[in-house]
Amino acid sequence: TAGFDARFPNQNQTKNCWQNYVDYFKCVANKGEDYAPCNQFKQVYKSLCPIKWVETWDEQRDNGSFPAMYE
């Protein structure tokens, strides 16, 4: 599961989930799908992010409306 992240020490973990999701796709875009350390971000966002949020963001990435630079 996701360990303690000192960047997000308080009760509001929204940014924690968001940041790991963005960082995973940034990592994959820069290092390729097979770069194993990228999976660290993937594990964290899978643990933290509600399934609905991930689905919405995946759709947004597919149709180009994802609100962050990840490539």
Next chain:
Amino acid sequence: MSRIFCDYPLNYSLGFQDPASNWMYAIVDLHDRIIFFLLILLVLVSWFLVSSLTNKDHLTYLAHGNVIELVWTITPAGILWAIGLPSLNLLYLMDTFILEVLDAEITVKAIGSQWYWSYEYTDYVESNGSTIAFDSFMIDEASLEMGDQRQLTVDNALVLPVNTSIRILVSSNDVIHSFAIPSLALKADCLPGRLNSLGLIINRPGVFYGQCSELCGANHGFMPISLKAVTIPSYINFLEATAEAL
């Protein structure tokens, strides 16, 4: 000698529900300490009040007195220290200990919707991408079985292991709800678009109930939370069985 705990709310109960986590024990302890001072003060103040109302000569010996004025200034300050210090201690301990010292071993999400809860165990994702997630509806009165709690029993309870550090992340799909389980000292609002985290370690197996604690529409009173704490082997069985079934 074994103890039996009462894990459901009683009619007209005066005290807290039986604690099931160390934080809850600490809160009950703090509460008892505060009530101790409160009762002493209550008796003292009522005594003087009644005495002044019933004695005709209560004004006769009123005069200034430096010593007593010193005493009744310092004593309340002392009482407030005695109440405030353990209170702040517990407050900060709860915040920092669970979040920083005891890293969570499992993460579960509770997402509130109108008018049911969805639990997601996405620590466990199969290779084909499927994970463990299910909805939890209240069982309506007509379908209750013998021994079920009215307005508290659900079809799929949230199952968690005892003696493990658990992070519960709560959010909402629509309006504001609130995830609360009194016997575990848990309560956090579930806001749409926000993820609030709660730390938890359950001391003993059992079923613990809570109810949605933020008005969320017509069936706000009918979306209870049922947390079933089981031994770790049982938890692993539950995970396997649920993963297969879903």
